[in-house]
Structure formats: C-alpha cells, structure tokens
Amino acid sequence: MAYNAKIGPSILSSDLSCLGSECVRMMECGADYLHLDVMDGHFVPNITFGHPMVECLRKSVGQDPFFDMHMMVSRPEQWVKPMAAAGANQYTFHLEATTNPGNLIKDIKESGMKVGLAIKPGTTEELAPWANHIDMALVMTVEGFGGQKFMEDMMPKVSWLRSQFPSLDIEVDGGVGPDTVHKCAEAGANMIVSGSAVIGSDDPRSVIALLRTAVAEAIQKRSLDR
Ligand SMILES: O=C(CO)[C@@H](O)[C@H](O)COP(=O)(O)O
Numbered sequence: 001m002a003y004n005a006k007i008g009p010s011i012l013s014s015d016l017s018c019l020g021s022e023c024v025r026m027m028e029c030g031a032d033y034l035h036l037d038v039m040d041g042h043f044v045p046n047i048t049f050g051h052p053m054v055e056c057l058r059k060s061v062g063q064d065p066f067f068d069m070h071m072m073v074s075r076p077e078q079w080v081k082p083m084a085a086a087g088a089n090q091y092t093f094h095l096e097a098t099t100n101p102g103n104l105i106k107d108i109k110e111s112g113m114k115v116g117l118a119i120k121p122g123t124t125e126e127l128a129p130w131a132n133h134i135d136m137a138l139v140m141t142v143e144g145f146g147g148q149k150f151m152e153d154m155m156p157k158v159s160w161l162r163s164q165f166p167s168l169d170i171e172v173d174g175g176v177g178p179d180t181v182h183k184c185a186e187a188g189a190n191m192i193v194s195g196s197a198v199i200g201s202d203d204p205r206s207v208i209a210l211l212r213t214a215v216a217e218a219i220q221k222r223s224l225d226r
C-alpha cells in the first residue's frame with residue numbers, strides 16, 4: 001500500500017480576486033496540494049482560467065505547493081506544454097475529452113508532469129486499461145462545477161478501482177467535506193479535493209485535519225484487514 005492521505009483544496013471556491021494569498025492560506029492551514037480547476041466553457045459549461053493565471057500563481061506562491069491541474073477542457077492535448085511551462089506539477093485530463101489517451105499520457109510525462117486521468121460520473125470501466133500508466137485516477141462525484149451535492153453512487157466505482165489497483169492514487173472531487181469524506185475514504189479514495197467545505201469554513205485548518213484523519217484511518221483499517 002504505497003499511497004497516503006492527501007487533501008487538496010479546490011481554490012475555485014475562494015475569493016478569486018485574491019487567489020495568490022488564498023493558495024498560501026490553504027497551504028498554511030495544512031493542505032497537501034492545491035487543486036486548480038480549468039474549465040473552457042465547452043467541455044463543461046463554465047469558464048475559469050488558463051496557463052497565464054497558473055504562471056502568475058506559481059510566481060506568487062513559490063516552488064513548493066503541488067499544483068494538480070484539473071483540465072475540464074476539450075482538446076486537452078493543446079495545453080500540456082503551456083501548463084508545464086507555467087509551473088503545473090500534475091496534468092489531470094478527462095478521458096472523455098480525448099481519442100488518444102496513450103499519446104497524451106506520453107506527452108504529459110515527457111513534459112515533466114505527473115499524469116492524472118479523470119472520469120465524469122457517466123464513465124466507468126473505461127479508465128482501467130490506463131490505470132497502470134498514470135499517477136492518479138480522479139473519480140468525479142459531481143457533474144461540471146463547484147458547490148454541488150456529492151454523488152454517493154460513484155462510490156462503487158472507487159471501491160472497484162481500489163480493489164483492482166491497490167497502489168494507485170485515487171482522488172475524488174465534488175461535494176466532498178466532513179459529511180461525505182468517510183464514504184470516500186471507506187471506498188478507497190486517498191486524495192480528497194474539497195472546495196466549498198474547506199474554503200467556505202471559518203476554520204479550514206480543522207476541516208483539512210478532519211478530512212485527513214478520516215482517510216488515514218480508512219487506509220490503516222484496510223491494511224489491517226489484508
Ligand atoms: O472540479 C470541480 C467541479 O467540477 C471541483 O474541483 C469543485 O470545484 C469542487 O468544489 P466542491 O464541490 O468541493 O465545492
């Protein structure tokens with residue numbers, strides 16, 4: 001079991017006029033990484049930001065914070081090099097957005113980034129053939145934008161992936177917070193994206209600690225059960 005509990009606030013839920021200081025605040029509150037949602041208004045209905053913003057953020061927060069780029073874009077191939085140059089650490093693309101995942105995985109690795117592969121709620125076992133070639137699988141637990149209700153019916157997908165790929169980093173994203181994290185952790189997710197529940201809280205440090213404890217306890221229980 002090579003994976004750890006990691007908590008990544010989705011900074012889209014923060015005051016976007018202060019993104020740099022919000023990123024720093026999340027890291028100071030104990031975040032393990034930062035989850036940055038890129039939406040192009042085509043693959044999903046909303047628009048957020050692109051690589052110029054990531055470049056500014058990297059300059060503002062320094063080299064340390066790990067940027068997990070959640071690329072909710074059509075044609076993810078076109079942003080690999082710009083995102084790598086801007087300072088992204090992991091490029092998480094959607095399986096639904098490409099006809100050639102193998103080439104894209106290769107390009108991402110050659111650009112020096114880790115590879116994340118995301119699936120929308122309607123996509124299931126299509127991820128499996130790629131699981132041994134990626135660093136992380138992202139199981140979406142909402143459709144398309146922040147602040148929505150957690151889809152518990154995605155948990156069998158997480159459990160199945162965990163049973164098949166015992167060492168893979170598995171991330172969940174969408175509606176995850178103190179009320180829903182236990183279900184994710186028990187199913188086998190170890191990377192937790194949380195936007196509104198962390199950033200909207202008066203005490204983000206405590207929420208991050210609670211999320212991490214829930215995942216760490218589930219990991220420990222799983223290792224004892226083996
Ligand atoms: O990718 C997405 C939404 O599509 C997310 O990263 C959300 O931004 C998470 O926000 P919450 O649902 O946790 O508020």
Ligand SMILES: [Fe+2]
Nearest residue numbers: 010037070173
């Ligand atoms: Fe996301």
